[in-house]
Amino acid sequence: MQSMNIKLTINTRKYEMDVDVRKSLMDLLRELGYTSVKHGCGVGECGACTVLVDDIPIDSCLYLATWANNTAIRTTEGECRDGKLSAVQDAYVEEGAVQCGFCTPGLIMTTTSFLEKNKGKDLSREEIKTGHAGNLCRCTGYQTIINAVETASKK
């Protein structure tokens, strides 16, 4: 096994460790206890493992852990601060955008990044849909998820 020493920040915590060079960022995060990062397909089809790497959403299942060296990772665990939900999390609750919840953490990170990137813009539902097309959900039909993004964009 070949390993590499990496340093990264996950939410607010700093880490330095040796990782197997073959390991995905998804597996690393899950082993460290960030189990909001879900394994839905392992090959970048479903988006359930979406996390932000330096504020950019990526499928962590096909992103090597070593590539995360010297980056800041955000997962949905870190979006809730001092027991207070983020505006995006809050909007998902309010709009009923959560059913089984397996796609939810990944979608919340996609929405978080999408709204940070489009801050202050008046977003159409079509733009919101295009911005979330990389995350599959089989429970909601996406209706309440798009509603939640609209609501969060106004918060």
Added chain:
Amino acid sequence: MAVGQSHIRKDVRAKVTGKTRYTDDFSMPGMLQAKYVRSPIAHGLVKSIDKAAALAIPGVEAVFTHEDVPKTLFPTAGHPFSLDPDHQDVADRLLLTDHVRYHGDEVAIVVARDHLTAAKAAKAVVVEYEELPVCVTSEAAMAKDAPAIHKGGNIIKFTTFEIGGKLADAEKETDIIVEGTFSTPIVLHCHLENHTAYAYMDDSDHLVIVSSTQIPHICRRIVGQALDMPWARIRVIKPYIGGGFGNKQDVVLEPMVAFLSTKLGGAPVKIELEREEGLVATRTRHSQTVTARAGVTNDGVIKFIDLNVINNTGAYASHGHSIPMAAGSKFCNLYPRSVSKFSATTHYGNVPAAGAMRAYGSPQLFFGVESVLEEVARELGMDSVDFRIKNSARPGDIISKIGDKKHAVGMIECLEKGREAIDWEAKKERYRKEEGNIRRGLGVASFSYGSGTYPACVEIAGCRLILNQDGSVHMQIGATEIGQGSDTALAQMAAETLGIDYDAIHVVSEQDTDVTPFDPGAYASRQTYVAAPAVHQAAGKLKAKILEHYHLMTGEDKENLDLSGGKIIRKDQPESVLLDLQDLALDSYYHKERGGQLTAEVSSKTCTNAPSYGCTFVDLEVDIEMCAVTIKQIINVHDAGKIIHPLSAEGQVHGGMAMGVGMALFEELLVDPESGWIYNGNLLDYKIPTCVDIPDLESAFVETFDPTSPYGNKSLGEPPIISQGPAIRNAIWDATGVKINEIPMTPKVLFRHFKNAGLI
């Protein structure tokens, strides 16, 4: 009032912060990982298995083959056990087989210390096969000289019934008879969480299984049957579940992880299916061919509907023997004043095993029913909505095969509401004049469904309520939360009947068959309907015990007391608070002489089955040259009785509509008809809708109050997926004049039909 309000879902804060734990989020020290060795051919016999190379890989603990597993055939369908031997499920599975029946069948399993090693070792197992002829289609599987996929041949079951009179008599009274044949493909569930399970032994006798299952109690029984173990020595735990849609209403991994643990000294052994395995090696929706005939009088009265279904259940029976009949017994609730004749033949085929999937055969059946009735309406020159209104179920009709007349029936109001919402008449007029390449069309289709499985199966539910020291209440329910929101709906009911705040109810969402009250689980859209009486009675009992304790404390007459907002009050002076429930609870727990832990537990059986109703209206555009369909507006209207949680109810409808649109327009598992090879068993090539593929989804309700439920509610989980297919098909016909009698209506399929019709 707790019922009827969109309270914050019990699990939602945990879900948005990533705190909910699913099966794969648990591990144990020393946990071993198992990986199946799967067949690369669709039909054949295993001639030899060489496991030496796999066993030589460091970290491999064991390799098991068909020679090592119990020789007891077991069923996998998630039905409650039946006391009637003729009604028991088809037992046709072994844990591993030497007769492979589909591309992906399980011939061996490798256990290793980690996932990667297990995967590597599974590839190192060398299997030799003798290939057998492959039957993918119904024609091939039912041919006289077809190879037997199982002993006893390929036909599993023929079922038929005739109700509402005699077909032969009804035929004599009809003026017009229309017939058509309608086919639907293999469709996949695609829940986001794959099947995952692990098992370990507590001691030398007791097995613990943790699994992503919709049916913990059924799972316990089937594992007992498969391993020939007393049922009570098996404990099944269900954590949070990432969706199931029926695919986890089957026992898939649990008998295997249990077997492996027993073989490996009780060590924890886990199987987590890869997505590709999860799509084809679990269960699918049955592909069906429905031949539908309908007869009407010249004034538009349906005299009979005659349906003949061919149902391909694939490699193993799973739910195949029961699905056609289940759909048949629900469809006849819709047009109950006509004769309904129903026949179905279920057969094996060399395709993945089909099982339960949302609405359990009804989307396939209603594609036939609502398509052929559209033809009848047009033949008569009647408006599609008027024709349906004329014939639909009304209050007082004899509903369902039980013969009940007492149910709430809001079908006609659903059609009226949908017609208005989509602006049917004005659009009909406008679209009639359209010509050219881009054309608009309107379509409608209705459905009926049940609220459980009675009288086919027992309907049993359980609820246990415990008053805590702080005045809140813990609720344990046999009904299984799988994402649909049942914990929340049932907590609302308990709060309502007890007279405490919704927030004061804590639901134990994790199920554990050692402690959870008995209930067979999440399927048949049954839970809010059949668990409601158990919750209602348990809450009534606990409330009586609370008031009794207040009587013990004060001597006050119980008859004049009530519990409201978590306070003891006098009925005739509701504003005067006598005691807070917390103070009563502390007294009942800790007073040295009186009281105790106040609990109530009820197991109840439901012997009614409320019919639910609804319809889909769709307005779409067809680009004839591009063979492309764009939905401009789509509305589902439902009579689900009283709506317990409006936001979640809409969520169920949206989710079902999107699945229904996916089934109608995009989704199909492609299996090579000659070899049985699966072409698109992954999420890249099997297309479920993304958010850009789904139009805005509109839902509406006609709220009725069904008298057979203490809260007036009827089913809502599955019904939303039933009627999109025929509504879209009818709208494409309206737009283009071309009838597409097959699903999915992809550009490739439309091209063939448009070309045949001379449109392109």
